[in-house]
Amino acid sequence: MNLFDALGKKAPNKVFFSMLLGSLAGFCYAFLIPLVISSLSSETEGLAAAESTTRTILFVEVSHAGFAAIFLSMCLFILFARTLSRVILARVAMDISSQLRIELCERILSASVAALEQLGPARLHALLTEDVRRIVMGGQALPALLTNLVTLVGMLGFLLYLNVAAFKLVLCAIACGIITYQVPIYFARRMYMRSRQLFDTTQEAVRGIIFGMKELKLNARRREQYLEQVLHAHESALLQTDKRIATIYIGAASYGDLICFFVIGIVAFVFVNYHAVSNADLLAIFMTLLYVAGPVAAIIVALPEIAVAKASLRNVQNVFKHIAPENTAPAPVQLHWDVITCSALEYAHPASEHVDRFSIGPIDLSIAKGQITFIVGGNGSGKSTLGKILTLHYAPTKGTLQFGTAPVGDATRESLRQHIAAVFTDYYLFDRVFDFPGADEDQLRAYLRALDMDNKVKITNGKFSTLALSDGQRKRLALLVALLEDRDLYVFDEWAADQDPVFKEVFYRKILPDLRGRNKAIVVISHDDRYFDIADRLVIMESGQVREIRDKPRVPAFAIAE
Numbered sequence: 001m002n003l004f005d006a007l008g009k010k011a012p013n014k015v016f017f018s019m020l021l022g023s024l025a026g027f028c029y030a031f032l033i034p035l036v037i038s039s040l041s042s043e044t045e046g047l048a049a050a051e052s053t054t055r056t057i058l059f060v061e062v063s064h065a066g067f068a069a070i071f072l073s074m075c076l077f078i079l080f081a082r083t084l085s086r087v088i089l090a091r092v093a094m095d096i097s098s099q100l101r102i103e104l105c106e107r108i109l110s111a112s113v114a115a116l117e118q119l120g121p122a123r124l125h126a127l128l129t130e131d132v133r134r135i136v137m138g139g140q141a142l143p144a145l146l147t148n149l150v151t152l153v154g155m156l157g158f159l160l161y162l163n164v165a166a167f168k169l170v171l172c173a174i175a176c177g178i179i180t181y182q183v184p185i186y187f188a189r190r191m192y193m194r195s196r197q198l199f200d201t202t203q204e205a206v207r208g209i210i211f212g213m214k215e216l217k218l219n220a221r222r223r224e225q226y227l228e229q230v231l232h233a234h235e236s237a238l239l240q241t242d243k244r245i246a247t248i249y250i251g252a253a254s255y256g257d258l259i260c261f262f263v264i265g266i267v268a269f270v271f272v273n274y275h276a277v278s279n280a281d282l283l284a285i286f287m288t289l290l291y292v293a294g295p296v297a298a299i300i301v302a303l304p305e306i307a308v309a310k311a312s313l314r315n316v317q318n319v320f321k322h323i324a325p326e327n328t329a330p331a332p333v334q335l336h337w338d339v340i341t342c343s344a345l346e347y348a349h350p351a352s353e354h355v356d357r358f359s360i361g362p363i364d365l366s367i368a369k370g371q372i373t374f375i376v377g378g379n380g381s382g383k384s385t386l387g388k389i390l391t392l393h394y395a396p397t398k399g400t401l402q403f404g405t406a407p408v409g410d411a412t413r414e415s416l417r418q419h420i421a422a423v424f425t426d427y428y429l430f431d432r433v434f435d436f437p438g439a440d441e442d443q444l445r446a447y448l449r450a451l452d453m454d455n456k457v458k459i460t461n462g463k464f465s466t467l468a469l470s471d472g473q474r475k476r477l478a479l480l481v482a483l484l485e486d487r488d489l490y491v492f493d494e495w496a497a498d499q500d501p502v503f504k505e506v507f508y509r510k511i512l513p514d515l516r517g518r519n520k521a522i523v524v525i526s527h528d529d530r531y532f533d534i535a536d537r538l539v540i541m542e543s544g545q546v547r548e549i550r551d552k553p554r555v556p557a558f559a560i561a562e
């Protein structure tokens, strides 16, 4: 995918029309000076001829009325074509920017959780905001580039007509200019890739300020150190790189501006000594060169924007490679199961630069409907990792996972996910219940009452009246959403960790047994050893391995040494 493809795919007709108008404007632009020069040279052919073409239009004497009319028409056409071309492309760019963001979001949603976790939220956020903006800006520069390129080609054609030797000289000068201009642009482009990486780390640092503001406010020393060692350090690295890039671009642009004047100097002081050129031709050559300076400068200004857009496009492509869509069949498959079976199941987290690769398994385990399975163990023993495998967010690296007789694979993953509801430790609470069945209003009210939230939140047309709640209350709403989904497998990752003792009791002694009574498979990741007695199966994990499985534990509760 190149920049043209990226833009052209979205609105090919409009982009083509805009480019066409831009080219036509450039074409007309290229003819303006030859037209003026032709009118001047016709004047020198004889005063009588010139006088014969002078007309009085609206009390104003206009010489070479024919030329003047063509000149005015061309100017008006250029004004119209350029404006329309830019307006169309600006609007297309806005549409594209919005579509690109939506597509990126959809692409992110189609990727695996493991890949997205590895990328991190800051990078994803920068991709959606910064890269999209730069790609669109680069795209917007394209019609101007095209207009100016056509003008340049037209002017060079005129120069060829005027003087072949001067044309060759100018062509060589422009070729030299473009080649030498590429050297700084090459370094600037490489630096831009670095700047883009630094932008991501700066975004991460900014996230630290936003999400860590409470911790930073409470400790002045920590705040100062964070600002100095993290934020300022990243900002200053980014700033320095960006300043270097700007210096290179400005220097290169100034050099580009002067190319035409170098050529004028060479023609005026050197070229004339080797070639016989009439004064009229020399004047025409200078006028042409001066006129060419504008388009050359505009092309030179547009090139960096396009280079930046290309770098952003490459960044998007790299990220896309990293977050390739999961190979899952979208069509729903009817599946019935009673037991989930893990056989020699293994999963390894992606290795990172600073952390040893953590893996779990091999694990042999079954989780049955109508049973509460507790997964317990010390911090970092791999409970949440197992939870994400069971909710089909992590694909096992070895072994098999089966729902009934259906192995989890590309053909079944998406369908099986529709059997699962979960509240993760880093859950996200949407402001509404999607796909809210109107008929379930009574059930909804009953759940709100059961969760002791009926005085706090109302639900109107599926939307929560407020999310300004305590952590524990927000988690109750997340539970409510999961319960409403009425799925076959429920996974709760430390759900009760921030609930008060009264509500812990409700969760473990009422809600979970109630789900069991409705023949749901329930997986509870928990440190609440007071409630281990309600488990039908207790899976004890240690260092990524299942250390022990205890079935049908009886009161009194287990004493687990974590």
Ligand SMILES: Nc1ncnc2c1ncn2[C@@H]1O[C@H](COP(=O)(O)OP(=O)(O)OP(=O)(O)O)[C@@H](O)[C@H]1O
Pocket (backbone or CB within 6 Å): 117, 118, 349, 350, 355, 358, 377, 378, 379, 380, 381, 382, 383, 384, 385, 386
């Ligand atoms: N996204 C990730 N990328 C790489 N490694 C990870 C990732 N998430 C977890 N890990 C590794 O897996 C190990 C186990 O993490 P996990 O969250 O499964 O533990 P846990 O038993 O749920 O711990 P806790 O009780 O503290 O929640 C961690 O120590 C870490 O090394």
